[in-house]
Amino acid sequence: MKILVTGSAGFICGYLIEDLLSRGHEVIGIDNFSKYGPVQKSYDNHPHYKFVEGDAKNTGLMKELIADCDQVLAAAAMIGGISYFHHYAYDLLAENDRITASTFDAAIWAFQHKHLKKINILSSSMVFESTGKFPSVEGDERLCPPPQSTYGFQKLACEYYVQGAFEQYGLPYTIIRPFNCVGTGEKRALCDSEILSGNVKLAMSHVVPDLVQKVIKGQNPLHILGRGNQIRHYTYGGDLARGIRMCIESDKSVNEDFNLSTPVSTSVIELAEVIWRKIHGDSVPFSFVSDEPFRYDVQKRVPSTEKARKLLGFEATTTLDEILDEVIPWITEQVRLGGI
Numbered sequence: 001m002k003i004l005v006t007g008s009a010g011f012i013c014g015y016l017i018e019d020l021l022s023r024g025h026e027v028i029g030i031d032n033f034s035k036y037g038p039v040q041k042s043y044d045n046h047p048h049y050k051f052v053e054g055d056a057k058n059t060g061l062m063k064e065l066i067a068d069c070d071q072v073l074a075a076a077a078m079i080g081g082i083s084y085f086h087h088y089a090y091d092l093l094a095e096n097d098r099i100t101a102s103t104f105d106a107a108i109w110a111f112q113h114k115h116l117k118k119i120n121i122l123s124s125s126m127v128f129e130s131t132g133k134f135p136s137v138e139g140d141e142r143l144c145p146p147p148q149s150t151y152g153f154q155k156l157a158c159e160y161y162v163q164g165a166f167e168q169y170g171l172p173y174t175i176i177r178p179f180n181c182v183g184t185g186e187k188r189a190l191c192d193s194e195i196l197s198g199n200v201k202l203a204m205s206h207v208v209p210d211l212v213q214k215v216i217k218g219q220n221p222l223h224i225l226g227r228g229n230q231i232r233h234y235t236y237g238g239d240l241a242r243g244i245r246m247c248i249e250s251d252k253s254v255n256e257d258f259n260l261s262t263p264v265s266t267s268v269i270e271l272a273e274v275i276w277r278k279i280h281g282d283s284v285p286f287s288f289v290s291d292e293p294f295r296y297d298v299q300k301r302v303p304s305t306e307k308a309r310k311l312l313g314f315e316a317t318t319t320l321d322e323i324l325d326e327v328i329p330w331i332t333e334q335v336r337l338g339g340i
Contacts, residue, residue, distance in 0.1 A: 002026040003248060004069045006056045006103060007076030009039050012122070012178060014185045015241035016073070021046050023245065028065050030054050031076070056099045062106035067114050071248055074103045074158075075122040079151075093150040097157065104161050108169045118172040120248055121162055125179045125259070125301055126152035135304040138257045149296040159257070166255065174253040176244055179261035179303050182208050182323050183237030184330040208234065208324075211272050212331045213340055215279045222276065222286075226293035228269030231300045233261045236318035243314045252311045259303040262316040271320070278324055 003020060005013055008029025018041075020027050026048045032055045033039070043049050054061050056076040066072055077096045078088060103119075110116035128136040129147035136144075147153045165171040214222060243260040247253045269288070276286045308314040334340040 001070045001249075002028070002068060004028045004030070004066050004072040006030050006062075006072070006074055006099075007122075008051065009033060009036065009041075010075060010079070011183070011185055012181050012237060012240055012244075013073075013075050014041060015183060015237040016075075016244050017041070017049065018043055019238070019241040019245050020248075021048055023249075024048075028052065028069065030056060030062075030065060032056075035078075057102045059102045059105050062102055063109055066106050066110045066116060069110065069116060071118050071120060072103070072107055072110075072116065073120045073122065073244070073248065074100070074107075076103070077122075089150045093154045096151075096154045100154075100158050100161055104165050104171075108165055108171055111169065111171050118174065118248075118254060119162070119165070120174045120176060120244070121158050122244075123158055123175050123177045123257075124152070124155040125177055125261075125303065126298070127156045127159065127177065128301065128303070129296070129298055134300060134302040136259070136302060137304040138259060138307050152296075172254050174247045174255075175257035176247050177257070177259050177303070178240045178244070179233045179235050179259065179301065181237050181240050182234045182327060184327055185237075207232070207268060207271065208275075208327060209331055209340060211275050212279075212328055213335055215276055216332055216335055220284065220287065222272055222288040223291050224268055224272055224288050225291055225297060226268075226299075227290050228267060228272065228288065229299070230268045230297060231265050231302060232268065232271075233264060233301065233303060234266055234271065234320055234323065235260070235262045235316050236323050239316035239318050243308060243312070243316070246312045246314050250312055256307075256311065258308045258312065258314075259305060260308055260314065260316070261303045261305055262318075262320075263305045264320070265302055266320060274320065275324060275328070278328055 003025055005027055007013055009031035017027050021043055029051045076099050078092050107116060107119045126147055127141040129152040131140055131144035133140055147156055159175055162173045162175055166173055240260055273286050331340060
């Protein structure tokens with residue numbers, strides 16, 4: 001199968017493309033390097049991978065690339081941590097909408113005139129931003145109040161693009177919602193502004209790398225946003241890549257939506273203490289202070305994972321301990337090199 005992946009230089013796509021190539025698929029990647037700048041991947045010279053530096057908003061270019069593809073994964077977007085939602089509130093809405101419209105224009109054209117079989121849209125757990133129902137099952141995003149952040153609202157809008165393209169043009173689809181991806185490869189973005197958290201300047205505002213770097217840099221007590229009782233489901237990038245690939249491959253995924261996540265809930269304070277113990281052992285008592293939280297810091301995010309398990313056979317199996325044993329040494333080295 002030949003697959004066009006937009007936003008191919010992104011964090012999750014780094015895991016995904018490697019997985020797709022290992023399964024014998026042919027992949028075309030497009031990215032404008034706007035987030036991290038030029039990056040090198042281990043598969044850059046793979047015979048079944050072609051990379052094009054370009055902008056997904058260029059519909060003409062998108063049509064050229066999608067013309068002989070079987071499927072497209074629409075992953076290109078402005079995306080970042082919690083501070084990102086506040087600093088780029090308008091751009092997240094407007095720019096991501098332009099990217100989405102261009103991708104769908106090209107996909108509809110290829111479905112009508114070429115041999116594109118399906119569009120796969122990478123949505124977000126933020127579509128459940130305003131829900132009060134836990135666990136959140138597929139479909140709850142249409143029943144709960146709309147997201148309050150412009151990022152969450154635009155991701156929900158992506159799912160309405162799916163609806164519109166299917167109802168008007170019959171374009172088959174799969175909606176994919178990853179939850180709290182954690183792994184190696186995510187560095188400081190070019191557009192990130194520095195944020196002071198205690199005595200440490202952060203850049204990404206993603207909870208795992210930010211907590212790890214603060215502990216590595218000796219912050220004591222550890223500064224966390226809010227009271228630390230926020231609930232998340234930290235899911236390994238390799239597991240998410242496998243789940244996304246299964247969504248692409250499986251006939252059972254056609255015209256369906258899936259939450260892809262570990263079923264395990266972890267509070268921020270629990271995560272912080274695990275990271276602290278892995279770095280300090282028992283030599284330094286764990287202590288923390290609470291900083292003022294951001295406005296759109298969702299307090300509870302708990303997905304149902306039953307649908308993906310029953311229809312696709314997908315389960316995220318990598319534990320938080322295993323994730324951190326891989327991620328902490330990588331972040332430690334990136335701090336040394338100045339990449340984080």
